[in-house]
Amino acid sequence: MTKGHQGHLNGVKMALRILVGCKRVIDYAVKVRVKPDKMGVVTEGVKHSMNPFDEIAVEEAVRMKEKKLASEIIAVSCGPQQCQETLRTALAMGLDRGIHVEISGKDYETLQPFHVSKILAKIAEEEKVDIIFLGKQAIDDDCNQTGQMTAALLDWPQATFASKIEKNNGDLMVTREIDGGLETINVKLPCVITSDLRLNEPRYATLPNIMKAKKKPIAKKSPADLGVDVSPRQEVLSVEDPPVREAGSIVQDVDELVSKLKAAGVV
Amino acid sequence: MLSVCRSCFSAIRNRLTIIEHGRGFSAHAAVNEAKEPDTAQLFTQEHKELRRSLGRLIEQDINPYVDEWEEMGQFPAHEVFKKLGQAGFLGVTKPTEYGGLGLDYTYSVAVAEELGHINCGGVPMAIGVQTDMATPALARFGSDELKKQFLEPSIAGDVVACLGVSEAGAGSDVASIKTTAVKKGDDYVINGGKMWTTNGFQADWMCLLANTNEGPPHQNKSLICLPMDAKGINLSKRIDKMGMRCSDTAQIFFEDVHVPQSYVVGEEGQGFTYQMIQFQEERMWAAASILQTLQNIIQATIEYTKERQAFGQPILNNQSVHFRLAELETEVELLRSLLYRTVGLYVQGQDVTKFASMCKLKVGRLGREVADSCLQYWGGMGFTNEVLVSRLYRDFRLISIGGGADEVMLSIICKYMNTLPKMPQKK
Numbered sequence: 295m296t297k298g299h300q301g302h303l304n305g306v307k308m309a310l311r312i313l314v315g316c317k318r319v320i321d322y323a324v325k326v327r328v329k330p331d332k333m334g335v336v337t338e339g340v341k342h343s344m345n346p347f348d349e350i351a352v353e354e355a356v357r358m359k360e361k362k363l364a365s366e367i368i369a370v371s372c373g374p375q376q377c378q379e380t381l382r383t384a385l386a387m388g389l390d391r392g393i394h395v396e397i398s399g400k401d402y403e404t405l406q407p408f409h410v411s412k413i414l415a416k417i418a419e420e421e422k423v424d425i426i427f428l429g430k431q432a433i434d435d436d437c438n439q440t441g442q443m444t445a446a447l448l449d450w451p452q453a454t455f456a457s458k459i460e461k462n463n464g465d466l467m468v469t470r471e472i473d474g475g476l477e478t479i480n481v482k483l484p485c486v487i488t489s490d491l492r493l494n495e496p497r498y499a500t501l502p503n504i505m506k507a508k509k510k511p512i513a514k515k516s517p518a519d520l521g522v523d524v525s526p527r528q529e530v531l532s533v534e535d536p537p538v539r540e541a542g543s544i545v546q547d548v549d550e551l552v553s554k555l556k557a558a559g560v561v
Numbered sequence: 562m563l564s565v566c567r568s569c570f571s572a573i574r575n576r577l578t579i580i581e582h583g584r585g586f587s588a589h590a591a592v593n594e595a596k597e598p599d600t601a602q603l604f605t606q607e608h609k610e611l612r613r614s615l616g617r618l619i620e621q622d623i624n625p626y627v628d629e630w631e632e633m634g635q636f637p638a639h640e641v642f643k644k645l646g647q648a649g650f651l652g653v654t655k656p657t658e659y660g661g662l663g664l665d666y667t668y669s670v671a672v673a674e675e676l677g678h679i680n681c682g683g684v685p686m687a688i689g690v691q692t693d694m695a696t697p698a699l700a701r702f703g704s705d706e707l708k709k710q711f712l713e714p715s716i717a718g719d720v721v722a723c724l725g726v727s728e729a730g731a732g733s734d735v736a737s738i739k740t741t742a743v744k745k746g747d748d749y750v751i752n753g754g755k756m757w758t759t760n761g762f763q764a765d766w767m768c769l770l771a772n773t774n775e776g777p778p779h780q781n782k783s784l785i786c787l788p789m790d791a792k793g794i795n796l797s798k799r800i801d802k803m804g805m806r807c808s809d810t811a812q813i814f815f816e817d818v819h820v821p822q823s824y825v826v827g828e829e830g831q832g833f834t835y836q837m838i839q840f841q842e843e844r845m846w847a848a849a850s851i852l853q854t855l856q857n858i859i860q861a862t863i864e865y866t867k868e869r870q871a872f873g874q875p876i877l878n879n880q881s882v883h884f885r886l887a888e889l890e891t892e893v894e895l896l897r898s899l900l901y902r903t904v905g906l907y908v909q910g911q912d913v914t915k916f917a918s919m920c921k922l923k924v925g926r927l928g929r930e931v932a933d934s935c936l937q938y939w940g941g942m943g944f945t946n947e948v949l950v951s952r953l954y955r956d957f958r959l960i961s962i963g964g965g966a967d968e969v970m971l972s973i974i975c976k977y978m979n980t981l982p983k984m985p986q987k988k
Binding site: 343379382383386498499500501502503504505507508 | 606607609610611613614615617618621647648649650653662664
């Protein structure tokens with residue numbers, strides 16, 4: 295696979311080109327409801343915002359630009375027309391321009407990380423980027439696959455669940471959150487990085503930047519323009535609400551608790 | 562709001578005459594001839610983004626501390642304003658030369674609405690004083706030098722402003738204020754006092770209304786930018802209030818306070834007229850700032866009554882409860898529609914005195930109604946200081962009093978309906 299365009303990686307000066315994925319998801323504060331036909335969740339008239347993990351990725355990219363490590367940051371979002379709102383949020387936070395890959399209707403309902411990673415890989419090649427920054431997962435489908443698949447498709451190194459990123463000569467030193475604690479790895483560029491919760495605290499866009507974002511360009515593309523087939527690879531059979539938690543009961547003392555646990559066969 | 566609390570309205574007729582005269586329109590034709598704005602177009606993607614961003618700031622830097630501030634009887638205005646100023650929220654409609662964004666009033670409404678997410682009335686009120694009550698006249702009529710000195714740092718959030726209009730003996734009756742500013746050399750020498758001054762204890766400067774000449778009451782007043790560290794200013798009393806507890810409210814005395822004559826905003830003698838113009842934005846702002854809060858209380862009440870069981874079912878299941886909440890939600894949406902219509906006309910440059918007064922009247926009444934009705938469904942919890950609904954019940958009582966009492970708004974509306982009886986001539 296083609297290697298990305300590398301900036302001046304020797305020594306101090308780095309002028310990296312970064313692509314950041316910005317997924318539009320149902321806002322984290324919204325109580326999600328299953329559609330009556332059990333084929334998905336209600337999205338109409340529901341507040342949406344940028345996937346919080348993607349927001350962390352946006353913030354990290356902006357910080358890299360502020361530290362003069364990055365030269366241009368491009369936001370990309372795949373989905374219906376309203377994704378442009380998500381892109382505007384990213385632009386207001388400091389990204390330079392946006393790419394909206396329009397996918398709507400049935401195609402969007404069956405869109406999977408597999409399709410998105412192909413789209414991201416293609417754009418990364420076209421735009422000659424050095425880093426693809428993504429959230430570790432989206433809060434709607436919780437897949438946690440897109441970053442890994444994109445790296446695989448491009449044959450680039452990956453640093454997932456990043457909680458700290460520093461430059462290390464021409465490479466990046468990434469601290470990752472793993473089950474046992476923290477792991478520090480060195481990755482060569484170009485690479486794919488996915489952000490974990492503690493990487494940073496995203497800023498709120500200032501009003502002057504919100505107004506400036508209005509003038510930043512957003513290019514519109516279709517999956518066909520990128521030569522990506524988005525036909526479904528899987529079929530949704532049913533979407534169910536989580537089971538309702540049953541009421542508990544209050545016990546008088548430890549003895550009663552133990553006997554109840556024994557009766558339930560837990561101890 | 563409190564700072565311009567006007568509790569009686571004997572001079573309302575005079576005031577209206579001035580408004581009409583000053584702006585040169587016929588009260589009855591203005592609204593009817595106006596083209597109705599398309600409210601769907603009132604808010605754009607940028608307004609939405611603005612709200613999203615301000616919402617984040619509130620969630621991170623304001624709401625977690627509100628309980629503590631309420632307890633202390635003061636919130637750290639300098640700290641909070643600096644954050645808001647850095648993000649650009651204190652100068653939305655102000656000229657760009659002084660750090661503002663030069664946007665139209667719809668953006669101010671978007672800010673005010675989002676401030677409704679703050680879990681108390683005191684902080685939004687203090688912000689409103691800074692952005693929509695103490696600074697509009699300065700921004701519109703002040704000299705370049707004055708704007709550099711007072712407006713620019715207010716927009717940046719480096720200084721806190723307060724508004725000195727109301728006095729112990731003159732609230733709604735603005736024309737009767739007694740504070741004087743007498744010329745002496747290059748200075749004015751100020752004597753008198755102000756009452757109900759929001760932000761008074763923390764303010765760096767005051768937009769002061771004072772009598773600057775001996776002429777008739779509507780032509781003898783000026784607005785003056787008064788640095789609060791000037792010698793002779795005495796903050797005599799921190800007023801203990803039933804609500805808006807985290808907002809400090811001062812009684813202030815002036816004893817031979819000197820300020821340069823160049824600190825007068827615009828023309829000397831025009832203070833009353835400027836203040837009347839300034840009031841329009843204040844009224845729309847008042848309505849906008851609590852719409853969201855009202856919806857939040859209704860929502861919180863739904864959540865609570867869904868959980869709370871009585872007689873074997875959630876309280877919400879009683880028709881008297883869910884119907885009442887639906888009724889209140891409807892009222893809030895009606896007020897929102899009136900506000901948007903008013904704002905749409907205002908940005909077109911129409912006179913909105915009648916509509917803005919209706920917004921202010923309705924928001925005062927509805928704020929009380931929603932808080933009271935919801936509090937009832939919280940039962941004993943509603944009567945404690947542990948829940949938001951009781952705080953808002955106390956805080957919103959002010960809306961019908963401050964910023965022009967309900968009765969003042971009614972008189973203005975009557976004036977426009979041609980039903981206000983003539984007042985006996987003053988001797």
